[in-house]
Amino acid sequence: xxxxxxxxxxxxxxxxxxxxxxxxxxxxxxxxxxxxxxxxxxxxxxxxxxxxxxxxxxxxxxxxxxxxxxxxxxxxxxxxxxxxxxxxxxxxxxxxxxxxxxxxxxxxxxxxx
Amino acid sequence: xxxxxxxxxxxxxxxxxxxxxxxxxxxxxxxxxxxxxxxxxxxxxxxxxxxxxxxxxxxxxxxxxxxxxxxxxxxxxxxxxxxxxxxxxxxxxxxxxxxxxxxxxxxxxxxxx
Numbered sequence: 590x591x592x593x594x595x596x597x598x599x600x601x602x603x604x605x606x607x608x609x610x611x612x613x614x615x616x617x618x619x620x621x622x623x624x625x626x627x628x629x630x631x632x633x634x635x636x637x638x639x640x641x642x643x644x645x646x647x648x649x650x651x652x653x654x655x656x657x658x659x660x661x662x663x664x665x666x667x668x669x670x671x672x673x674x675x676x677x678x679x680x681x682x683x684x685x686x687x688x689x690x691x692x693x694x695x696x697x698x699x700x701x702x
Numbered sequence: 703x704x705x706x707x708x709x710x711x712x713x714x715x716x717x718x719x720x721x722x723x724x725x726x727x728x729x730x731x732x733x734x735x736x737x738x739x740x741x742x743x744x745x746x747x748x749x750x751x752x753x754x755x756x757x758x759x760x761x762x763x764x765x766x767x768x769x770x771x772x773x774x775x776x777x778x779x780x781x782x783x784x785x786x787x788x789x790x791x792x793x794x795x796x797x798x799x800x801x802x803x804x805x806x807x808x809x810x811x812x813x814x815x
Contacts, residue, residue: 593745622802631789631805632746645802680745689736689793691803693745 591615593694595681601700602671609667610697614683621664622691623656624680625649632680638664671701705729706790711810714784720777722809724790727771732794735766736803737775739786746789746805749775780813787811 594613614621624632637645640661658664678698682691707725714720736751750764757764763776789808
């Protein structure tokens with residue numbers, strides 16, 4: 590059973606550097622979501638793709654953040670000019686027919702020093 | 703803003719039933735109740751969802767009050783591995799709007815030996 594995978598699992602970077610995370614959803618899932626989670630909080634929605642189309646972006650997704658899903662399969666989330674406030678767990682999830690029933694990956698933990 | 707209210711923490715003895723409450727007094731007629739849980743350092747995991755009827759699956763039971771303003775997630779025989787943060791989420795599956803999960807802070811359930 591291949592679930593949602595995310596790479597890398599951990600990333601430490603210096604402030605001002607760019608980072609890119611990858612998410613591979615479950616193969617038949619056409620919807621893909623990115624969330625961010627900080628310590629003690631629930632995950633916060635960032636953006637959502639249906640196939641290759643990015644259909645919604647949260648206000649949390651500043652212009653330093655960009656997400657792509659070029660062929661409707663894997664997705665990347667890039668953060669440019671990282672700031673210490675970007676330190677968080679970045680979670681990816683995918684779903685098929687059942688909106689609301691999402692399958693989450695293990696997350697990428699970003700630490701900005 | 704999260705549409706649900708949950709206690710921040712609960713304890714349960716191993717082998718006993720864990721009953722996790724959730725208030726959602728502003729729920730709309732087309733909104734479902736979803737439950738997810740998040741074990742430490744993992745991504746959230748879907749548990750169950752329902753509209754107005756009680757639901758049961760291999761993981762848990764969901765009891766929704768007749769007025770739909772509150773619900774209870776029941777883990778019938780809690781084990782140490784059920785220690786996690788449990789999130790109650792309300793939202794609509796159908797309709798033209800893009801659906802996304804809005805997590806609150808959830809309830810930290812600690813199962814004690």
